[in-house]
Amino acid sequence: xxSKITNQLKEKYEAINQDVETHLExxxxxxxxxxxxxxxxxxxxxxxxxxxxxxxxxxxxxxxQISELLFKMILxxxxxxxxxxxxxxxxxxxxxxxxxxxxxxLTSSFSIMKDGMDVNQYNKFRTTLTPASGxxxxxxxxxxxxxxxxxxxxxxxxxxxxxxxxxxEHAFEHLYWQAAGKDYKTGKKTYTLTAFxxxxxxxxxxxxxxxQFNNLYSKFKSLPKEAKENKALTEAMxxxxxxxxxxxxxxxxxxxxxxxxxxxxxxxxxxxxxxxxYMHPKYQxxxxxxxxxxxxEKETWGTNI
Numbered sequence: 001x002x003s004k005i006t007n008q009l010k011e012k013y014e015a016i017n018q019d020v021e022t023h024l025e026x027x028x029x030x031x032x033x034x035x036x037x038x039x040x041x042x043x044x045x046x047x048x049x050x051x052x053x054x055x056x057x058x059x060x061x062x063x064x065q066i067s068e069l070l071f072k073m074i075l076x077x078x079x080x081x082x083x084x085x086x087x088x089x090x091x092x093x094x095x096x097x098x099x100x101x102x103x104x105x106l107t108s109s110f111s112i113m114k115d116g117m118d119v120n121q122y123n124k125f126r127t128t129l130t131p132a133s134g135x136x137x138x139x140x141x142x143x144x145x146x147x148x149x150x151x152x153x154x155x156x157x158x159x160x161x162x163x164x165x166x167x168x169e170h171a172f173e174h175l176y177w178q179a180a181g182k183d184y185k186t187g188k189k190t191y192t193l194t195a196f197x198x199x200x201x202x203x204x205x206x207x208x209x210x211x212q213f214n215n216l217y218s219k220f221k222s223l224p225k226e227a228k229e230n231k232a233l234t235e236a237m238x239x240x241x242x243x244x245x246x247x248x249x250x251x252x253x254x255x256x257x258x259x260x261x262x263x264x265x266x267x268x269x270x271x272x273x274x275x276x277x278y279m280h281p282k283y284q285x286x287x288x289x290x291x292x293x294x295x296x297e298k299e300t301w302g303t304n305i
Contacts, residue, residue, distance in 0.1 A: 052125040056117040060125070063112055064134075071139035074102050078146045082214040089227045096216070096236040103243045110251040114258050131192045134252075135180045138200045145208050147244070148217045148288035155179055156284050168205065176284045217289050237289050245286045250305055253279045281305075 013020040036042065047065060050057050081087060081095045144153055150171055154162050158174045181193025189197075212218075220228065220237060227233065256279065281302030290298060 051128040054121040054125045056121040057125040059117050060113065060122070063109070066109070067106060068137065068139055070102050070106055071137065071143060074099050074143055075139060075146065077102075078143070078216060081216060081219055082146065082211065087219070089223070089230045089233050092220070092223075092227075093230070093233045093236045096233070096240050100236070100240045100243050103240070103248050107243065107248045107251045110255045114255040119258075131190070131195075133180065133192050135177050136192065136196045138196075138203070141177070141200070141204065142207055143244075144286075144288075145204065146211045146215050147240075148215055150175075150208065150212070152217070152287060152290065157184075168208070172201070172204075176286060179284075220289065221291075234292055238292050241288045241292070245288065246281050246302055246305060249279060249281050249286075250302075 009024070010020045013023055048058055048061050050061065077095050077098050081092060084091070150168075151159065151162060151164075153176055154171065154174050155176045155178065162171055162174060178193065181190040181196075182188070216237075220233075283302075285298065285301045287293060287298060287301060293301075
């Protein structure tokens, strides 16, 4: 064995108080790696549990599982930015564009659902999904928390009444996606929203404690003036913002409309949400990085599509 490698291995294991020979002996008993074990193919392909006999339900399940995997990749990229205290403009730009490419895949992939499922099959098996709803994707909610300051995720109707001194509990009750399952006049929440909060609210609170000051927008604003004026970075930030909050959202919206707008009448979503006003960007005007857009661009956000 190459003596240099031997010495490096010894240094590695001594640094963690481990015996290098014990670890080398372990290699004698280990199996060679193969593709199916490394990727966990068998486990992955057995996660598609249908609730009905309709073949296209499997398309629906796998599509959402693929989306969740992409969300996990996105969160990994954002985390690297968030935890880098000395991030360079080049790395920041690279990470933002990586995330944008993942969302480009998510946006184009909606054709799998829009054109890849039988409408009649969907409208039969979807009844078995009640009261589940797409807004219950905890990973997507985390992507939003990790991308921007909380004020930019507040329901537009209440944004002017909330500031940095507002308690987290009060702000949380007015996040835009609460509109998918809450009657603000009565305060009554749907079972869909209540179940989601019971499962994830405490986790979200822990998550946002770190990202309150380490989200992409806050990290960007903390950069030196020269970096904040870097054209490649600002264009990457705008591209990400537009891709997530208009292109991806509208692809989702148009797919939902394809299946739920039946004979000119809009059907209720499985979670009972008023999905048209919850999803369409012109109503909520979700913008991650408002300082990077002109007043005119923000005013017309989501209207010219």
